[in-house]
Amino acid sequence: MNRRSFIGHSAATLAALGVPLGTARAAVGSADRKLIVVFVQGGWDPTRVFADGFDHTGVSMEADSERSNASGIDFIAHPDRPGVSAFMQAQADRMVVFNGVMVRSIAHEICTTIAMTGDTSGLLSDWPAIIGQAQADRFTLPHLVVGGPNFAGDIGAAVARAGNNGQLEGLLSGEILEAADGASRVLPMPARGIIDRYLARRSEARILTATPGMDENLASAFHEALRRATELQDYRYVMDFTATSDLATQAQVGVDALALGLSRCVTMGHSGGGLNGWDTHSQNDDQQGPLWENLFAGLNQLMALLQDTPGTTASSLAEETTVVVMSEMGRTPALNSNLGKDHWPFTSVMVVGEGLTGGRTVGGFDDGWMGNAVDFDSGESSPSGRLLSVEAIGATLLQHMGIDSAEHVTGTPAITGVFL
Amino acid sequence: MVITLLLLACGADGPAETQSGSESTAFDAAEMLTRASLDIRGVRPNLEDVTRIHQTPDDLDTLIEGYLHDPRFPRRVMDLYSEIYLTQGEAYSVPFSAFEFDEGITRANYTEAIGDEPLRILAHIAASDLPYTDLVTADWTMHNHVLGQMYPTDYPDDQAGWQRAHYTDGRPTAGVLSTNGMWWRFLSTPSNQNRKRANQISRIFLCNDYLTKPINFDRDVNLLDEEAVANAIKYDPGCVSCHVSLDPLASYLYGFWYVDETSAGDATVYHPEREQKYVPLGGPNPGYFGQPGTSIADLGHKIASDPRFIECAVETAFTRLMGRDATLGDTDALTLHREAFLDGDLTLRSLFSSIVGHPRYRSAASAPDGFAERKLVTANLLASQVMGITGYLWTQGGVEMMKSDAIGVGNLAGRADGQRMIRNNRSPNATMLLVNARLAEAATAHLLKTEAGWAKDDRNVFTDVDFSETIATNRPAIVEQILRLHAVIFGRQIEADGEEVAANIALFEELMDATSDPYVAWGGVMIALLRDPDFLMY
Numbered sequence: 004m005n006r007r008s009f010i011g012h013s014a015a016t017l018a019a020l021g022v023p024l025g026t027a028r029a030a031v032g033s034a035d036r037k038l039i040v041v042f043v044q045g046g047w048d049p050t051r052v053f054a055d056g057f058d059h060t061g062v063s064m065e066a067d068s069e070r071s072n073a074s075g076i077d078f079i080a081h082p083d084r085p086g087v088s089a090f091m092q093a094q095a096d097r098m099v100v101f102n103g104v105m106v107r108s109i110a111h112e113i114c115t116t117i118a119m120t121g122d123t124s125g126l127l128s129d130w131p132a133i134i135g136q137a138q139a140d141r142f143t144l145p146h147l148v149v150g151g152p153n154f155a156g157d158i159g160a161a162v163a164r165a166g167n168n169g170q171l172e173g174l175l176s177g178e179i180l181e182a183a184d185g186a187s188r189v190l191p192m193p194a195r196g197i198i199d200r201y202l203a204r205r206s207e208a209r210i211l212t213a214t215p216g217m218d219e220n221l222a223s224a225f226h227e228a229l230r231r232a233t234e235l236q237d238y239r240y241v242m243d244f245t246a247t248s249d250l251a252t253q254a255q256v257g258v259d260a261l262a263l264g265l266s267r268c269v270t271m272g273h274s275g276g277g278l279n280g281w282d283t284h285s286q287n288d289d290q291q292g293p294l295w296e297n298l299f300a301g302l303n304q305l306m307a308l309l310q311d312t313p314g315t316t317a318s319s320l321a322e323e324t325t326v327v328v329m330s331e332m333g334r335t336p337a338l339n340s341n342l343g344k345d346h347w348p349f350t351s352v353m354v355v356g357e358g359l360t361g362g363r364t365v366g367g368f369d370d371g372w373m374g375n376a377v378d379f380d381s382g383e384s385s386p387s388g389r390l391l392s393v394e395a396i397g398a399t400l401l402q403h404m405g406i407d408s409a410e411h412v413t414g415t416p417a418i419t420g421v422f423l
Numbered sequence: 424m425v426i427t428l429l430l431l432a433c434g435a436d437g438p439a440e441t442q443s444g445s446e447s448t449a450f451d452a453a454e455m456l457t458r459a460s461l462d463i464r465g466v467r468p469n470l471e472d473v474t475r476i477h478q479t480p481d482d483l484d485t486l487i488e489g490y491l492h493d494p495r496f497p498r499r500v501m502d503l504y505s506e507i508y509l510t511q512g513e514a515y516s517v518p519f520s521a522f523e524f525d526e527g528i529t530r531a532n533y534t535e536a537i538g539d540e541p542l543r544i545l546a547h548i549a550a551s552d553l554p555y556t557d558l559v560t561a562d563w564t565m566h567n568h569v570l571g572q573m574y575p576t577d578y579p580d581d582q583a584g585w586q587r588a589h590y591t592d593g594r595p596t597a598g599v600l601s602t603n604g605m606w607w608r609f610l611s612t613p614s615n616q617n618r619k620r621a622n623q624i625s626r627i628f629l630c631n632d633y634l635t636k637p638i639n640f641d642r643d644v645n646l647l648d649e650e651a652v653a654n655a656i657k658y659d660p661g662c663v664s665c666h667v668s669l670d671p672l673a674s675y676l677y678g679f680w681y682v683d684e685t686s687a688g689d690a691t692v693y694h695p696e697r698e699q700k701y702v703p704l705g706g707p708n709p710g711y712f713g714q715p716g717t718s719i720a721d722l723g724h725k726i727a728s729d730p731r732f733i734e735c736a737v738e739t740a741f742t743r744l745m746g747r748d749a750t751l752g753d754t755d756a757l758t759l760h761r762e763a764f765l766d767g768d769l770t771l772r773s774l775f776s777s778i779v780g781h782p783r784y785r786s787a788a789s790a791p792d793g794f795a796e797r798k799l800v801t802a803n804l805l806a807s808q809v810m811g812i813t814g815y816l817w818t819q820g821g822v823e824m825m826k827s828d829a830i831g832v833g834n835l836a837g838r839a840d841g842q843r844m845i846r847n848n849r850s851p852n853a854t855m856l857l858v859n860a861r862l863a864e865a866a867t868a869h870l871l872k873t874e875a876g877w878a879k880d881d882r883n884v885f886t887d888v889d890f891s892e893t894i895a896t897n898r899p900a901i902v903e904q905i906l907r908l909h910a911v912i913f914g915r916q917i918e919a920d921g922e923e924v925a926a927n928i929a930l931f932e933e934l935m936d937a938t939s940d941p942y943v944a945w946g947g948v949m950i951a952l953l954r955d956p957d958f959l960m961y
Contacts, residue, residue, distance in 0.1 A: 061647040105640070110619060112845060113634040123635040125845045144853060152843050159850040164834050164843075171835065174857040179832070180865050184818045187868030193937040194947045195860075201930045201951050209956045217746075218797040218960070224850040225956040232853040232860070272843075284612045335614075336647060345614035348640055371645050 031323050031357055033405030034138070035316045037261050038268040039305070040131050041250070042119070042151035043298060043330035045274065045281030046111065048291045048344055049351035050336065052079050052087055053100050054368055062336040062372065063344070065288050075362035076100055083292055086299040094306060097361040099382075099421050101352040103374025104366065105392045106332050109346035111282070114331035120154050121394035121412055128156030130397045131268035133411055134404045136161045139227075143234040144266045149246045149253040151272025160227040163235075165256060169245040175236055199233050238265055248274055250301025258308040261320055273298050285341035287334065302328065306355075325356030325403060329396070336372045349374050352396050358403060358423050365421060366391045382420025391418075450785055452480035456487070457914040458961050459779050462744050463490045465499040465804055466811030470907075473914045487779055491772045495807075497546035500771060502803040503743045504545055507627055509841035510608040511538035513829045517607070521687040522573050531822040536569035540604030543585050554769040555736055556727035559628060560720075562596035563587045574603060574691050594678065594693030597723030600624065603691060606679040616704055617673035617680070624672060628726055630735035633665050653705055671710030674701040675722045737761045737774065744778050746798035756783050800959050801847050802826075802836035805859060809953065812884070812911060814873065815866035825858075832858045851959060863953035867946050875942070884911055884949075890942040894932055901931065905948070912952045927952075 055070060055077055056062025064079070071080035071088065074095035080088050091098075106114045108123075116122065119129035128136070129152075135145030136158045145161040146153075155162040165171040173179030180186055190198075206226040213219040238244075242259040246252045250273050257269035275281040275294045283290045309321040317323050333350035349372065365382045367375040378385035379395070389395070394415040398408035402417035409416070450458060456476045460468045468476070472486055490496070505511055515537055519530045543565035548557050564576075566588035571578035575592040594601055611617045626632040640646065641662070644655040656666045677700040683689045698718070701707070709716040711725040726732050737760045738749050749757060760777045767773020778784055800808065806825040810816050817824040824831035828840050836858040837848030848855060874882040875890060887904040894901060902919050905927045909917045917923045927948055934944035952958065 107638050107640075108634060109638070110622075110634050112841070116845065154844075154846075155848060155850075155852070157850065159837075159848050159852045161852075163852050163854040166832065166835055167828075168830055170830075170832050171854060171857070174832065174835070174854070174861055177861065177864070180861055182819050183824070183865060184821065185869070187865065187872050190864055190868075190943060190946055190950065191938060194934055194943060197930070197933050197937060198947055198951045198954070201926075201933075202954055205926070205951075206956055214797075216797070221797055221799060221850060221960045222956060224852075225856075225959065228851045228853050228856050232856040235853055235857070284614065339614060341613065345612065347646075348638065371642070372647055373640065373642060 031314075031317050033358070033403060035323060036356070036358070036404050037266075037320070037324040038131055038134055038400065038404060039257055039261075039324055039326045040151070040268070040270045041273060041298075041302065041305075041326065041328045042115075042270060043273045043275075043281055043328065044111075044115070044151060045279065045283075045330070046114075046332040046334055046346055047281055047295070047330040047350070048283070048287060048334040049102070050079065050334075051081070051084075051291050051295045053351040053353065053364075054102055054333075055079065056336055056368070056372075059336070059368075059370070059372070063287075063338045065292065074098075076364055081292065084296040084299070086296050086303055090299045090303050090306070093303075094355050095362055097357060097359065098353065098355045098363075099359050099361065100364045101354070101391055101396060101418075102364060102366045103368045103391055104350050104352050104396060105374050105390050106348050106350060107392070109332060109348050111331060111346075114346075114348075115152050116154065118329060118331045118393045119152060120156070121397050121415070125154060126156060127154065128158050128162075129154040129270075130400050131270050132156060132158055132162050133401060134406060135266065135268040137404070137406050138267055142265060142267050143231050143238070144260070146268040146270070147257070147260045147266040148270045149256050149260075149272075150248065150250075150274075151270045153270055160224045160231065163231075165244050165246055167246065167248055172239070172244040175239040175244065199229075202229055203233070235265075238263060248272070248276065250298065251304045254301060254305035254308055258305070258312055258320060261324060262312045262315075264315055273301065281330065283334070283343050284339070284345055285343035287338060287342060287344040289342075291334075291344075298328075302326075322357050325354060325358075325400070327396075327400065328353040328355075329393075336368075347372070352393075354396075354400075354421075356403075360421050360423055363421065365418065377418065378420065379416055379418045380420050382418055389415075452476050452483045453914055453916075455483060455785055459487045460490055460914075461800070461804060461808060461961050462503075462779065463487070463499060463775060464493045464495040465502060465807035466495060467808055467912070468914050470910055473910050473916070476914075477916050484780065488776065491776055494550075496772075497550035499807075500549040501539070501542040501546045502801070502807070504739070505542060505803070506801075506839050506847050507739060507743075508541055508545075509839070509845075510541050510604055511535070511826065512608055512841070513827060515607050516610060516681075516684040517687050517690050518685065521685075524569070524572055528569055528572070529821055531820065531827075532569050533573075535826075536567055536573075537604050537607055539585075540565060540570065540602045541599045544599050544602070547585075547587065549771040552768075552770040552772060555764075555771060555774075556732070556769060557598055559598045559600055559723035559726045559732075560596075561598035563589055564598075564602055573687070590693070592692045593695065595718040595720035597719045600719050600723050601693075606676070607690065610684055611676075611680070613704070616670070616701070616706055617676040618669055620676050620679075621669050621672035624722075624726070625669070628735060629729065629731045630738055631731070633669055636665065668712050671707045671716070672722070674706045674709040675716060675719055677701055678719065733761060733764065733769070737764055740771070740774050741778055744775070744784060746796040753783070756781055797960055799837070799849060799851060800961065802833050802838035802858075805836060805862065805959070808958075809862055809866045812953075813866040813870040815869040817862055817865055855959075856954070859954055859959065860950075863950045866953065867949045870949070871942065871946055884908070885945065888941070888945065890945060892941060893935065894928065898928075901928065904945075905931075908949065908952055913955075913957055 050056050050064055056064055068079050068081040071078055073091040076095045078091050106117055108114045113123055116125050120127040132146045139145050139161045144163050148164040206229050210222045210226055213222040244256055246256040253271040260266040260269055281294055309324055310319050312320040314320045314323040329352045333347040334344035335347045366377050369375050374390050375384045376388040377391055378388040394412050395418055398412040398415050398417040401408040453476050456468050475482055513534050519533050547565055565585050566576050566578040567585045568583040575590055576588045577591055578588040599605055609620045609623045611620055622633045641659055645651045655662045678693045678698045680697045680700055681690045737757055741749055763777030764774040802825040825833055828834045834843055835854040837855050839845055839847045874885045879886050887900050892900050905924050909915050931944050931948050934947040
């Protein structure tokens, strides 16, 4: 029996760790919601699944693709992508698709920064970091980054990356040193515990002597990080932190982290592999199709894991967890001379979870393939409304998770019309 | 954004910004020495310097000046600027397998060499006191034996290591702007037309990042119509404000346009035949902010003549060393540093000397005249200071673990790679402390193994014990050893009857109780000190 099967999403294991178990389907309060962000790196082409451009002469739709519908959500089906259709059929009633979301740039790094933080500087904390930090005392690693980008901002102590090659697992066990060149023996475990306790005392004392300002901030952050690092070592015995670039392995780590109460938020990444991955400036159709199917295969596995895993306040994690799937940008609607599609500043975002008016598409693309305006109070398209933007998506996520978005997003309210 | 001297003319030289709740506290001389040594050399002061600064605090300036001539200074410059250049990637379009390397050259050697080339130019400029303008005007580059087997270069076949070399494919010479390392890291696409590359030039050398300016797409422009978009870039005020200067910069760069970016044959050489590819692509003629231009060499000279280049150099060095962004309140200091830089013939040493000698670098918290932040060590700095004390560098298969994210722990230690993380961590987190814990264990094991085999007089760290003493048998030796550890690791001279010694003796005894092995107990004490908050904050 390995650690994962030991967890087995067993009620006894979770109870032993002090994780409260939900026993019946009940409304999950916003403060008890958990978040998974799946970030598709490189710029996806929304016309493969979310954006219907069949009636638009300027949009290159894919051969053999066709309109389909699941629980009120129109989507693009393709015979080579059964995983997409399966996902839509299974999840659409809890899903909101935002179409025509503006990113305000067409450069990967900046679009990623804006999509995750609503700002170009890279200095602000991203949405999952803020959401995790809001309950920093409840979780050892409020925001675990298993893959994809992250922007810790000034709340770095609440955020940690797992590495894409088992690095965190190796650090926790110490095995990472066994592979080091010229490895020497490390200390026996009892000594490690003694040192950890010494450092805890030392870091407390350091705070007391800190000068106000950055010195004090860093001393406090060190103390907090040390506590989290020490607690994290206990989790090594009940879960495996090894993930790769494969979404399925990231999903396993992420779900374990949520189930065990280790984290409130998890970010995962889907890079598509290879040098360019989703960044399909040439041969768009040949490349994007398999990538979408691979992405949704991973998402299907993720949702199955969430469904099969007991929640901490509801009967399953699926009831507690909001899953956001996004990419930093969209792609031009028409093919270029290399049969590729270039960068486009309007994209789509998919959100699945409880507490949302599911079975719904919000926004859309206009004749120029830019975003339609939306009345944020109702979620309906309205010429007098606002443009959907990634900041609005961020504000909506914060509000959905019980955080006053106005404290973090200036000038853009949440799209409250999508809340139940 | 460059905080230019223009601000002075605008009357922006008012009182410096302060942090509420903060108080002015100057670093003492010993602490200042440690701070400067780490910033300039990447290592902590040696025991001789620690002793000297405690005896003669007035020697601080002399010691710091010496650090500026330390052979580790150029390497430290590379580390400091790596977060700006972001060229040290782990994947490049031309695969390792495209080259027939000599036996012994690994994939890690290949990726490291490609990304280091631009930073090695900077390091050589720092090491040789060359004018900073050489960064964009030099007729040489830096290559090692790995690049010697990849690129058209006059790098000697029978040598190894980094040295000055020249591309032999006739490319225009413009320092970093002429390197494959720069343009392999920052590729372009047919639709982007080198704009991303042009922005890197503007961002790195002029502190003007076009991408930080949000784009508000004009809904009256049909983005589906290529002609309409091309017209908007030329005539729409919202677009023109950036594209009027960005696009002519981009047009300089078509000699580095690759038809097949995965082909060694195509991507290793400069293409003069493609220099004017901007014409069929509808781009403007090369130009530098209104001045018509010709080649990359011309671009380099125009950048070097631009006052913003110098101001950006000053601001970049200032932010690297201060550990925070410059504010309006720093304008007076930036002006002084700029003058010192100019008076010092634009050598990096003169610029760094001015910054670390300024009172603002030496005040520990906010003060009426500005402040320097307490800083967190970067992953690179953590590795180099541990190596400085223990001689240990954490590698796996020859790859420096702190510089790798594929197999290493760079990201987990807070290192920006420009893709998953675009900024180094500014505060510690759990994974950084875990990385440091393992690094401390491995480095201590290495140090103990090394020094235990030497006579005490030959050791650097464990000079007072032979790993058999206990508190009962030789307490004085143990106390002396603890004093030495604090001096070596923190640059502090502590009291033998002080609380630090008492705490460390208690730790030693607890470890002895658990292991009955003085060797392991000393290892534990050393590890604890290498994991101390004051080893990560400076």
